[in-house]
Amino acid sequence: DAGITQSPRYKITETGRQVTLMCHQTWSHSYMFWYRQDLGHGLRLIYYSAAADITDKGEVPDGYVVSRSKTENFPLTLESATRSQTSVYFCASSGGTSGRTDTQYFGPGTRLTVL
């Protein structure tokens, strides 16, 4: 089905391990985003991308790495996971050339637990 998908949906890892969360969208949207959702903090932007090979930091980028070699994919990597990175991660995308008022479409989320 068309849309935005995330994998895995659930992940348990250990402190210090590298983990990559995948995001794929079939709309050819220009913009893609990674958020983390934590109780009491709402949605916080980690990184975003305006197009392939263009990425920029959000509010909480430390400890995360992103890449975007293809328009449809936007993986998020935790290079050395820490317990504080236990969270629910959402990927989103939006289309349009300006993106200023375009709706952001969210994926189903990945629940990550770091032991």
Next chain:
Amino acid sequence: QQQVKQSPQSLIVQKGGISIINCAYENTAFDYFPWYQQFPGKGPALLIAIRPDVSEKKEGRFTISFNKSAKQFSLHIMDSQPGDSATYFCAARKNSGYSTLTFGKGTMLLVSP
């Protein structure tokens, strides 16, 4: 610095009642204010949005009221239903070029039968 302050954190409303969620912002450069609705286990989805050139926008039972001078906006859910039980996020976006959304911390709404 929290740029969009949302209240209350949680809200319980009886079926048929009016649910009201408030947001306040500080940055006058914001010019687009969406509300997102999130059901448990799902990603957020756009519910309704407003630009500051109007004071109110209504879509079905959902209404955004906007007060530019007070830098506040609110979501009203009329005739609240148990199916409206969800977390609601207000957000804001700046008017300069492309910029990202700044979200409030969310309100968990429970509509009791």
